[in-house]
Amino acid sequence: MSPILSILGENHQSIRVHLIGVAGSGMSGLALLLMKLGHAVSGSDRVTTEETERMEGGGLRFACGHAAEHVDGCDMVIYSSAIRPGNPEYDRASQLGIPLVRRAEALAALFNGRKGIVVAGTHGKTTTSALLAHVLRRGGKHPSHYVGAEIPVLGSNAFWDDEGSLFVAEGDESDGSIVCFKPLNSIILNIEADHLDYFSGIEEIRAVFLQVVNQTRGEVIYCAEDLVATEVAACAAQSIGYGWDSARDEVAAEIVERGAASTRFAVFFRGDRLGEITLGIPGDHNVLNALAAFAAAHLHGVGFLEIGAAMKSFRGARRRFETKFHGEQWTVVDDYGHHPTEVRATLAAARQLGRQRTLCVFQPHRYTRTQLLKDAFGRSFADADRVFVTDVYPASEKPLPGVGGHTVVEAIAAHGGPSAVSVPALAAARLAAGNALRDGDLLVTLGAGNVHEVGTAIAADLAVLAAIREAAEDSAGVFRLYEPLARHTTLRVGGPAQFWIEPTTAASMQRVVAYLRCHAIAVRVIGRGSNLLVRDGGIAGAVIHPARGEFCELQVEGDTITAGAGVRLKKVAAVAQRAGIGGFEWMEGIPGNVGGAVRMNAGAMGVETFDQVVAVRFIDTRGELCEKPLAEIEYHYRSVPEFQEHFVTSVVFRGEAGADPAEIESGLEASRAKRKGSQPVAASAGCTFKNPAPEVPAGELIDQLGLKGHKVGRASVSAVHGNFITNDGKALASDVLNIIKDVTNAAFAEKKINLETEVQILGEDTVAF
Numbered sequence: 007m008s009p010i011l012s013i014l015g016e017n018h019q020s021i022r023v024h025l026i027g028v029a030g031s032g033m034s035g036l037a038l039l040l041m042k043l044g045h046a047v048s049g050s051d052r053v054t055t056e057e058t059e060r061m062e063g064g065g066l067r068f069a070c071g072h073a074a075e076h077v078d079g080c081d082m083v084i085y086s087s088a089i090r091p092g093n094p095e096y097d098r099a100s101q102l103g104i105p106l107v108r109r110a111e112a113l114a115a116l117f118n119g120r121k122g123i124v125v126a127g128t129h130g131k132t133t134t135s136a137l138l139a140h141v142l143r144r145g146g147k148h149p150s151h152y153v154g155a156e157i158p159v160l161g162s163n164a165f166w167d168d169e170g171s172l173f174v175a176e177g178d179e180s181d182g183s184i185v186c187f188k189p190l191n192s193i194i195l196n197i198e199a200d201h202l203d204y205f206s207g208i209e210e211i212r213a214v215f216l217q218v219v220n221q222t223r224g225e226v227i228y229c230a231e232d233l234v235a236t237e238v239a240a241c242a243a244q245s246i247g248y249g250w251d252s253a254r255d256e257v258a259a260e261i262v263e264r265g266a267a268s269t270r271f272a273v274f275f276r277g278d279r280l281g282e283i284t285l286g287i288p289g290d291h292n293v294l295n296a297l298a299a300f301a302a303a304h305l306h307g308v309g310f311l312e313i314g315a316a317m318k319s320f321r322g323a324r325r326r327f328e329t330k331f332h333g334e335q336w337t338v339v340d341d342y343g344h345h346p347t348e349v350r351a352t353l354a355a356a357r358q359l360g361r362q363r364t365l366c367v368f369q370p371h372r373y374t375r376t377q378l379l380k381d382a383f384g385r386s387f388a389d390a391d392r393v394f395v396t397d398v399y400p401a402s403e404k405p406l407p408g409v410g411g412h413t414v415v416e417a418i419a420a421h422g423g424p425s426a427v428s429v430p431a432l433a434a435a436r437l438a439a440g441n442a443l444r445d446g447d448l449l450v451t452l453g454a455g456n457v458h459e460v461g462t463a464i465a466a467d468l469a470v471l472a473a474i475r476e477a478a479e480d481s482a483g484v485f486r487l488y489e490p491l492a493r494h495t496t497l498r499v500g501g502p503a504q505f506w507i508e509p510t511t512a513a514s515m516q517r518v519v520a521y522l523r524c525h526a527i528a529v530r531v532i533g534r535g536s537n538l539l540v541r542d543g544g545i546a547g548a549v550i551h552p553a554r555g556e557f558c559e560l561q562v563e564g565d566t567i568t569a570g571a572g573v574r575l576k577k578v579a580a581v582a583q584r585a586g587i588g589g590f591e592w593m594e595g596i597p598g599n600v601g602g603a604v605r606m607n608a609g610a611m612g613v614e615t616f617d618q619v620v621a622v623r624f625i626d627t628r629g630e631l632c633e634k635p636l637a638e639i640e641y642h643y644r645s646v647p648e649f650q651e652h653f654v655t656s657v658v659f660r661g662e663a664g665a666d667p668a669e670i671e672s673g674l675e676a677s678r679a680k681r682k683g684s685q686p687v688a689a690s691a692g693c694t695f696k697n698p699a700p701e702v703p704a705g706e707l708i709d710q711l712g713l714k715g716h717k718v719g720r721a722s723v724s725a726v727h728g729n730f731i732t733n734d735g736k737a738l739a740s741d742v743l744n745i746i747k748d749v750t751n752a753a754f755a756e757k758k759i760n761l762e763t764e765v766q767i768l769g770e771d772t773v774a775f
Contacts, residue, residue: 011107011115014040014082024077025049026095027086028068029058032178035152035164036084036113041065042166043116050076050095057156074098081105084112087181088402110183113152113175116166118188120150120173123302126184126218127195127235129348130295133287134195135176136160136323138299142172144316145308149174155342156324172306177218180204185217191305192222192242193298197234200345203374203403208234216241227301229294230255246305248297252277257301259293266359267329268318269293273300273310283314287322289355325458327355331465333472335485337361337448340461344371344454346382352452353389362446363391367439367460368414369432369453370398373406376413384417390450393418393426394439399455433773436460437502440467440487467775470527471505474548477521480514482555483507491544491769494551495535496597497691497731499721499739501544503530504775510555512623512631512655519653520629522548530768531653533572536598537606537692542739543770552601552655562587565663566620571601571654575608578659579674588665589618591673595681597692601654606766607646611677616641620658627651644696644764686724688732694746695729696764704761705729711752718744740771 013021023040025033028049034057040047041064048067051058058068069076074094077083083099084107091097099106117124125135132155139151140159148170153163177184180201197215199208215238219226228239230249239245252258252274262282263270270284271293285296296317303313322328331338337359343352349368356364366387370376376383376398387393395411411428418426429435439449439460451461467487475485489506492498505527509515522529528547532538557572562585569578575593578600582590592611593603602608603615604622616636623633632652639648695704708714708728716723717734719741724730731745746763753759 011111014043014045014112014115015119020044020046021081022046022048022079023082023084024080024095024099025084025086026072026089026093027051028061028066029053029055030086030088031057031154031156031163032109033084033086034058034061035154035162036109037061037066038064038162038164039113039116039150039152039166048076048080077102077104082107084109087178087183090402108183110178110181110186114186114188117152117173117175121171122173122175122187122189123191123193124175124177124184124187124189124218125193125195125298126177126179126215127193127229128179128198128200129343129345129351130195130291131176132323132342133292133326134193134295134298135174137296137317137320138193138302139174140320141299141303141308141313141316142174142306144319145303145306145312147172147306147308152176153323154178155326158324159319159321179211179214182214185214185221187218188221188223189218190222190224191302192218192226193302194219194226194228194232194235194239195295195298196229196232196347197238198345198347199379200375202378203372212238225305227298227305229298231294246301248294248301252279257297257304259297261290261293264288264290264358271296273297275304280310281314284318286318286320287327288358289327289351291351291355292327327352330461331468333468335445335447335472335475336443336468338451338461338465338468339448340451340458342454343452344369344375346379346386349383349386349452350389352450353387356448356450357389359448361448363444363448364389365392365394365439365442365447365449366390367394367396367435367449367451367457369396369451369455369457370411370414371454372401373398373403373409377406377409380413380417381421383414384419384421384423387418387423387426390424392442393424394429394435394442395426396432396435396453396457397430399453399457401455432457432460436463437488437773440464441489441502443468443487467504473525474505474507474518474521478507478509478514478518480509480511482510483514484554488544489549491532491535491540491549494532495538495540495691496689497535497539497742498689498733499542499737499742500535500538500540501542501739501769501773503545503549505548506551507548508551508554510557512556512625515550515552515653515655516625516629516631518548518550519625523627523629531571531601533599533602534574534597535602535691536596537602537608537765539691539739539742539765539767541743541767541769541771543772543774545769546775550653552653553599557601557655565660567659567661568656569600569659570656571599571604573600575599575603579677582661583667583670583674586665586667586670587661587663588670588673589613589661590659591670591677593677594674595677600657604654604657605646605649606644606764607641608644611673611680614643616646618659618661620660622649622654622658623656624649624652624654631655686726686730686732688724688734690724690730690732691765693729693764694731695749695761698759698761702759703729704764707753707757707759707761708749711749711756713749713752716745716748718742718748721745723749739769743767 029051226242491500553572720737
């Protein structure tokens with residue numbers, strides 16, 4: 007060890023140390039250890055995080071952003087693997103002659119001064135090292151530890167214990183720096199091809215692990231299920247193998263019971279069955295990790311009962327099969343896995359939870375790994391039912407031409423895997439995966455980058471949706487996240503609804519509205535969406551769609567028809583015809599439903615909805631069911647203020663009983679003919695603008711302005727009727743809004759007429775939830 011590194015350890019004078027990239031999990035742990043040893047520690051990073059704020063409370067002097075002056079006056083500068091020459095702090099330290107030390111070298115300086123146990127391998131290091139530290143602590147051994155993630159059961163990712171001599175550390179093989187460790191014991195979990203941006207291949211990786219084994223002073227604990235680990239451990243003077251074969255392995259396990267959140271297994275030592283242990287996390291791969299921890303703890307004198315109690319209380323590391331949400335309908339789990347073997351193991355563990363389907367959002371990590379291991383990735387998703395692959399999280403790499411999330415999608419398809427789609431942006435992946443969830447599903451977010459943000463956001467919204475569902479007391483209702491409103495508008499545009507609810511009774515809808523009002527969650531009700539334009543960002547809050555159950559019911563009594571809010575006007579007209587009731591023929595030509603017609607006082611053929619309304623039943627702003635007769639309702643042309651905030655559940659209409667069937671049929675045919683002859687076939691929201699005056703129809707005005715056929719993107723003013731804007735195929739709401747702007751500007755500039763939209767415009771331009 008160099009003299010400068012030796013002063014980091016115990017019983018040395020305090021020095022001032024600066025860490026570049028201190029927000030990373032590895033560097034933050036090192037900062038905690040150095041502060042505990044009494045050093046004056048400062049650090050910088052590009053962002054402030056919860057972890058940097060916690061460390062500031064413990065004495066860290068933190069700076070957000072990198073600047074050369076941050077290292078002035080330092081005795082040592084430690085940098086993470088992501089930092090290169092060109093960083094202003096790195097360059098300033100070099101210019102001033104301040105010792106520059108890699109993170110692994112600094113950690114090894116602390117580790118090598120104690121009885122170190124290094125946990126090494128391509129995957130499983132964090133879980134195993136955290137579990138071992140927990141077992142040793144519960145066994146009274148007072149270990150220090152350094153783990154590459156936040157560990158709730160340990161309190162932090164790193165801790166220096168003055169009372170003990172053991173030090174458990176997660177080793178990092180990614181850049182070969184693990185060879186800095188001189189351990190008392192090594193745990194070799196597995197050795198596979200990875201980090202091929204640094205290593206030339208498996209032989210070079212093998213050589214690094216072999217050097218660690220040769221530097222180990224005591225026993226090497228290795229996984230006998232891994233061929234390369236077994237070969238490397240064979241060079242050790244003392245070794246302990248673990249695996250599934252009690253006849254072969256010194257420490258072995260036999261699965262007894264797999265649970266949704268734990269695994270029970272029997273432990274064998276040198277062929278003898280010692281008893282059973284319940285591990286507080288699921289997955290067969292974690293049982294192997296537990297065997298490694300068992301072997302090390304047993305070696306250092308922790309008894310079987312103490313080991314079992316500790317393992318039962320272990321709940322894992324953050325981002326290692328971490329449950330973000332668990333409810334009766336849905337479960338969300340997040341995992342750091344980003345190597346093909348880790349992906350396969352995580353999804354296998356997910357399958358053991360017994361959910362109906364497993365959906366996965368996967369974020370590839372590094373372009374080189376994605377390119378070189380694409381075939382292995384293609385075989386790793388067999389236990390998923392649907393896979394959403396984001397773009398590559400680059401870490402410190404530059405993009406490689408032709409390599410991206412689609413590379414993994416293509417590999418999955420080539421190997422006959424599950425349905426997989428490329429959704430490059432995390433925000434879009436969140437919406438797609440969240441909307442795909444159905445009752446009984448499990449969602450797993452996988453990757454070493456920031457894909458966990460997807461799971462966190464979905465989990466938070468699922469918690470709200472579950473509460474709404476519980477309040478509804480409606481087992482037949484539909485409750486979904488992020489429903490694309492383009493599916494529910496006749497114009498076929500519009501972003502997602504944050505919470506999509508389809509109740510089946512007025513009572514359940516009333517309970518939902520009361521809950522939403524009480525919890526200050528915005529609520530909208532939409533029907534068939536025939537007079538609606540939803541912006542591309544969708545609608546934050548809840549959108550209720552009363553189109554099932556009693557909302558679709560019709561009842562005829564004498565000359566009245568009682569219709570649920572979700573009944574289509576066309577159906578009302580048909581039922582009225584069969585019952586011999588006249589006056590409803592005008593409804594044949596309108597594509598909307600009863601609730602929407604009442605809300606805007608829709609009309610056609612010289613008739614308006616409120617010409618026939620007898621009474622309306624609705625939910626008021628307090629979330630209570632009410633009913634009002636026509637005489638108590640204020641209504642106007644295409645506007646009914648009463649129902650902007652109140653939500654219609656059903657309507658009583660009156661027609662003309664005993665009407666002449668021939669006259670009814672004639673009226674229906676006239677309505678059909680007018681619609682067919684004057685309205686476009688393409689998707690539209692109906693009339694876009696209100697008529698500025700009876701003698702100046704909006705359609706004629708737009709024709710006079712010469713705007714028929716005017717296009718923006720994939721939307722256009724209809725050549726059939728100027729007051730219709732049509733979706734010519736995959737138009738955006740912004741296309742339609744820009745046409746509306748063009749028409750209103752032209753109407754005012756050329757005719758001094760202020761056109762008002764008849765179509766209701768809702769939502770945000772960008773997703774706001």
